[in-house]
Amino acid sequence: xxxxxxxxxxxxxxxxxxxxxxxxxxxxxxxxxxxxxxxxxxxxxxxxxxxxxxxxxxxxxxxxxxxxxxxxxxxxxxxxxxxxxxxxxxxxxxxxxxxxxxxxxxxxxxxxxxxxxxxxxxxxxxxxxxxxxxxxxxxxxxxxxxxxxxxxxxxxxxxxxxxxxxxxxxxxxxxxxxxxxxxxxxxxxxxxxxxxxxxxxxxxxxxxxxx
Ligand SMILES: [Zn+2]
Numbered sequence: 001x002x003x004x005x006x007x008x009x010x011x012x013x014x015x016x017x018x019x020x021x022x023x024x025x026x027x028x029x030x031x032x033x034x035x036x037x038x039x040x041x042x043x044x045x046x047x048x049x050x051x052x053x054x055x056x057x058x059x060x061x062x063x064x065x066x067x068x069x070x071x072x073x074x075x076x077x078x079x080x081x082x083x084x085x086x087x088x089x090x091x092x093x094x095x096x097x098x099x100x101x102x103x104x105x106x107x108x109x110x111x112x113x114x115x116x117x118x119x120x121x122x123x124x125x126x127x128x129x130x131x132x133x134x135x136x137x138x139x140x141x142x143x144x145x146x147x148x149x150x151x152x153x154x155x156x157x158x159x160x161x162x163x164x165x166x167x168x169x170x171x172x173x174x175x176x177x178x179x180x181x182x183x184x185x186x187x188x189x190x191x192x193x194x195x196x197x198x199x200x201x202x203x204x205x206x207x208x209x210x211x
Contacts, residue, residue, distance in 0.1 A: 001090075001207040003137075004047070005199035007032035007176025008056065010039050014202050019046050027207075028087065031077070032176030032199045033096065033141035034058045040074035050087060051077040054096035056141040056176060057106045057154075082116050084123045084135055089209065091127055093120060093170075094139040095161075098177055101154040106141075114160040124168055134168035137207070140175045147189050148178050148198045165194045171207070174199050 004026040006014065013022070029049055031040055033056025044051040053073065073079050080094035095116055097106035108116070124134040142158055143149045144165065149157035155178060165173060173196045180187060180200045187198040197203060 001027045001088075001209050003027070003172075003174075003205040003207055004029045004043075005032065005174050005197065005203045005205055006030070006035060006040070006043065007141075007199040007201070008034045008179060009201045010035065011201050014043060015039060017046065019043065023047055026204070028052065028090070028092075030092075030137070030139050030174055030199070031074075032056070032139055032174055034176060037074040040077055044074070044076050052080045052085075052087075052092050052094065052139060053077050054079070054081045054094040054139050054141055055106050056096070057098035057104070059106055080139055082119055084120060084127065086131075090207065091131060091133070091136045092139065093123075093135050093137070096141055098142045099153055099156050099158065101152075108158075110159050113158045117160055117164060135170045137172045137174065138164065138168075138170045140173060141177050143175045143178055143198065144173065144191075144196060147191065147196050148175070148186065150178060162191075165191050165196070170194050172197060172205065174203075174205070176200055 002025050029051040031053035033054050081096040084093035097108050100107040100109045128134050144161035145157040145159040173194055176199050178198055189196045
């Protein structure tokens, strides 16, 4: 199974009708935030595959356009913040936002993010009992602490994501928020069997459906 992961930056070779041919073997799309609704709506309608997303810290609650104001997320896409859903036997969950640095929307302290994770626990345990694992893919905007993150508060990773990896062992934690400018930046790091992926721009990932 192929995953197309998107984050933070509109990429020309994605935002073109030729994506239909080039990405025809993609099975699911995930977005890790800070992308405009129109871009995600374009991708989902072109590929006609499910798109799971979380919001980044720059998501605007109200979007103004020539047809008036519009609230909410991209149409035809599935917001997985603070929930875990099952698609073709893949357990996909998400946690939106970044570290709190200016008190605006989609920003959380580490403690608040821990509380969000606590709210997912009943579902995580349910999956462990009935599906033999907690979760397969966690979609976040921010990275874990000291993995792909940066020192400033805005770009600092969440420590509770490191705990999430240790406790629930997702196969992927796919995040955005950290912009990659050169080849020296590492975009994939394996931690305790979890692949932590920075999806900045786009990444194609393989998912082996052994479950
Ligand atoms: Zn961000």
